[in-house]
Amino acid sequence: MDLDEATTRLLDAAEHEFYGRGIHTVGMDTIRARSGVSLKRLYQCFPSKENLVEAYLARRDERWRRSLADHVERHARTPDEAPLAVFDWLHEWFGEDGFRGCAFINSFGELGATSPRVAAVDRAHKDALREYLRGLTAALDVADPDALADQLLTLVEGATVIAAMSGEPTAAHPARNAAETLLAAALRPLR
Amino acid sequence: MDLDEATTRLLDAAEHEFYGRGIHTVGMDTIRARSGVSLKRLYQCFPSKENLVEAYLARRDERWRRSLADHVERHARTPDEAPLAVFDWLHEWFGEDGFRGCAFINSFGELGATSPRVAAVDRAHKDALREYLRGLTAALDVADPDALADQLLTLVEGATVIAAMSGEPTAAHPARNAAETLLAAALRPLR
DNA sequence: TGGTGCGGAGAACCAACGTTCTCTAGCCTA
DNA sequence: TAGGCTAGAGAACGTTGGTTCTCCGCACCA
Known part of the structure; x- marks a missing residue:
């Protein structure tokens, strides 16, 4: 097994375990077992656990x-539809097997x-997300x-947290409805 | 020191440390040191770490x-103002020293x-919060x-997460503005 | 064919931590 | 004052986990 494949398998294992069970809970030996990569190689690829977590x-x-942006690009036929497509994507994500909230909020x-x-x-992840939403509202x-955009971001984060804790993918619905109302209000401010 | 005082001091120490630095990060010895309660007493009051965390x-x-409800009760002069008072309270909370997000989301x-x-x-905490908001909207x-109420809950959670990660108490503003718009739309649905 | 270096398996090491045990000093009671 | 109960300080124990080390087999090369 070459370095590239080892790295990929380690990241796959890390993502599965860290996201699914938390970071402190999962030891390096679990990563080794799941990835099939030896400890020596593991520490060649990532010199410490913190390194692996970062990666x-x-x-x-x-x-x-990328997955979010792809979905929005594919489903929104006009700029007005883009913000709502975000919440449709959230709903799909919330329903995925093993969904356990936002990896960045959790970590x-x-x-x-x-x-x-x-x-x-x-923080970089959240900044990038806000930037993305600003692109949509611009x-x-x-x-x-x-x-x-900041209002939409608030709804995205809120829906994600609620879906994670309740286990209900339908947590996307109030957020989507709220987004619809906010969007309409912003588009027709004086009517 | 009697059992009651020991319990209080332990809970104070636990809250400070667990909330401020995370649960896995903080050992029982840190709780002992901060509370001034001996380990023996500690394990008399709380037979395990999980017990202490729960408490x-x-x-x-x-x-x-209670703090939230008190603030709303004191500041909202009409039922219409109550939901917005929630976000004013959030803003104050976000600005407190040592604010580090929602203890329940984090744990x-x-x-x-x-x-x-x-x-x-x-989950019980989140259910209670949703119930409280339902009381306000009812x-x-x-x-x-x-x-x-579910829309408001989404905004509350979202604002809390964003405030925690960005360190900006102003994360309450977009949430409050959104709540205002949603409230107005719900109160005058046909205009 | 014999040496050399690489990679993997897993033992080993060290620190941290949850939990329990021991020892001692003080205090209450007879 | 003597005896025993309590509580605290801190050592001890067992486990876990991050990281490193050792040993062995195997492929490659003169």
Whole structure:
């Protein structure tokens, strides 16, 4: 097995275990067992657990945002539809097997106070998401697109937390309805 | 020191440490040191760490909800103002020293997958909060108070997460503005 | 064919932690 | 004052986990 494949398998194992059960809960030996990569190789690829955690989060960040953007691009036929497509994607995500909330919220709660590097990756993810939403609202004819984006971001985070804790994918519905109302209000402010 | 005082001091120490730094990060010896209660007494009051965590969360749940309800009661002069008062209280909370997000979201992310008892306390807190918001919206002249309550809940959770990760108490503003719009739309649905 | 270096399995090491045990000092009671 | 109960300080115990080390087999090369 070459380095690239080992790295991929390690990241796959890390994502499955860390996301599914928490970071402190999962030991390096579990990662080794699940990935089939020897401990020696593991520490060649990632010189410490914190390193592996960072890498797992970074890869997940990219994939997650790409998946969201792809869905919105495919399903929104006009800029007005884009924000709502975000919540449709959330609903699908909430229903996936093994859904356990936002990896970045979870790792921030667990490690944010003790690992500045993990905290930084978590914040970078949220900044990127806000930036993405700002891109969507900037294409709309509204008075304050950034303010609208921040409202949508609030709904996205809220829905994710509620879905995680309740286990109900339908947590996306109130968020979507709220987004619809906010969008309509922003688009027709004076009517 | 009698049992009651020991219990209080232990819960104070647990709240400070667990909330501030995470649960796995903090050892029982840290609790002992901060509380000034001997290990023997500690294990008399709480026969295991999980016990202590549960008790800390239960006490925090009560205090947190009472504080919120008190503020709303004191500041909302009409039922219409009550939902917005919730967000004013959030803003104050977000600005407190040592604010680090919602203890229940954090502990759920850290232990939800491994400790069913902690998960249950976390869910109970969220259920109680939803119930509280339903009480507020039930007093309004709106078509679907429960739906409005779920929208508000989404905003509350979202604002809390964003405030925690960004460190910005102003995360309450988009949530409050959104609540205002949603409230207005629900109160005057046909205009 | 004999040596050499690489990779894997797993033991080993060390620290941290949850929990229990021991020892001692003080205090209450007879 | 003597005896025993209590509580605290801290050692001890067993486990776990992050990280490193050892040993062995195997492929490659002179």
